[in-house]
Amino acid sequence: MQGDPLRRxxxxxxxxLAHPTRIAILExxxxxELSAGALMEKLGMEQANVSQHLAVLRAKRIVAxxxxxxxxxxxxxxxxxxxxxxLMRTYCRARLKETLGMLGETRKAVRVR
Amino acid sequence: MQGDPLRRxxxxxxxxLAHPTRIAILExxxxxELSAGALMEKLGMEQANVSQHLAVLRAKRIVAxxxxxxxxxxxxxxxxxxxxxxLMRTYCRARLKETLGMLGETRKAVRVR
DNA sequence: TTATTACATGCGAATATTCGAATGTTACAA
DNA sequence: TTGTAACATTCGAATATTCGCATGTAATAA
Structure with a gap:
């Protein structure tokens, strides 16, 4: 059951997908299409680091x-x-709004992209 | 950029979601609704292990x-x-079919739920 | 050929995840 | 009170991720 190939x-x-940088890359x-260098600039991160995250996405064939x-x-x-x-953005925005709302309605102008 | 709260x-x-057992639980x-014990039975796993995975899903408020x-x-x-x-199932079935197809059309009756 | 630009990869330390085994806790029955 | 059933939590070892830093490689310019 746990070893189900599809679930794996x-x-x-x-x-x-479970990393903020890789999510940013995919967004x-x-x-x-973007070059690795353009991504690096947009992300404002080290070249090697971006390259490593791209390697993860490549390994899973998520990017070409x-x-x-x-x-x-x-x-x-x-x-x-x-x-x-x-879908995940929709989900997380709702949850974040909910959570932030819980700690006081006065907290306004919390920008959530 | 990397510290973007929404992306985090x-x-x-x-x-x-990145674990076969937790995917099975959510499916x-x-x-x-199911009790922890019923899940344990359906999963065929140790009680403590199931409980730990449930704790992960609870911590993120994915389950109630x-x-x-x-x-x-x-x-x-x-x-x-x-x-x-x-959506992920649709995606993965397509990819798995494609990958399995690549290594010989003779490989038939590969059951993918 | 030598140098430079644009990426990729290898290495090691810090950190996080996962599982089994043992132990806690809570609700209820005897 | 004692026991038991149903879950949860803690601990430690094994494993996996992640980042910075150094190095490697492929294409092109000088």
Whole structure:
């Protein structure tokens, strides 16, 4: 039961999505293909670190990479991943609003993207 | 950018979903409320282990628990979680089929729930 | 050829997850 | 009160993630 291959596979994908940086990468890529360097800039993080996170996403085949001369362009393989992230955003925004609301209605202008 | 609260929150929820046992628990609970003991039976796992995974899901408020005398009944808090799992199942089935297909069309009758 | 740009990978320390085994706790029955 | 059933929690060892830092590689420019 625990060794169910499909559930293992799902868990692996969820695991790959379970990091703020990788979520940010996928959100940026959702708007279109980007080079590793462009991602690095947008994220404001070390090159090696971004590359490592991209390696995680590549290993699970969540992103595709295309070499063009000097650069490597990344894109999201399957649009379903975008839908998963979108659903999760809806879910988390509701929960966050709820939690923040609980600790006082006076707490206004809490910006949640 | 990396410290974005919403992305951290999303990552935390994905992390909670990133285990085959917890996915199984949520799939069972998707069909209706179940006691911890009933889950233990359906999963065929140790009581303590199931309880630990339930604790992870509780900590993230993904499941709700209701005490009724001797037992504790669990249920999924928000139906969106079910939708996320459903989307992920669709995604993973497609990927698994594709991957298995790649290593020989002769491999038939590979049952993927 | 040498240098530089754009990425990727290897290594090690810090941190987090997971499981089994033992122990707690709570509700109820005897 | 004593016992038992149903869960929860704690502890420790094994394993996995993550980050910074250093190094490696492939394409192109000088």
């Amino acid at each position: 596979f799902k868990a692996d994908i969820f695991q790959a 940026f890529l959702g708007k279109g 990479n295309r070499k063009a001369g000097n650069q490597v362009f990344y894109s999201v393989q399957d649009p379903i991943i975008g839908e998963v992230l979108s | 929150f999303k990552a935390d929820i994905f992390q909670a 069972f609970l998707g069909k209706g 628990n209701r005490k009724a005398g001797n037992q504790v009944f669990y249920s999924v808090q928000d139906p969106i979680i079910g939708e996320v799992l459903s």
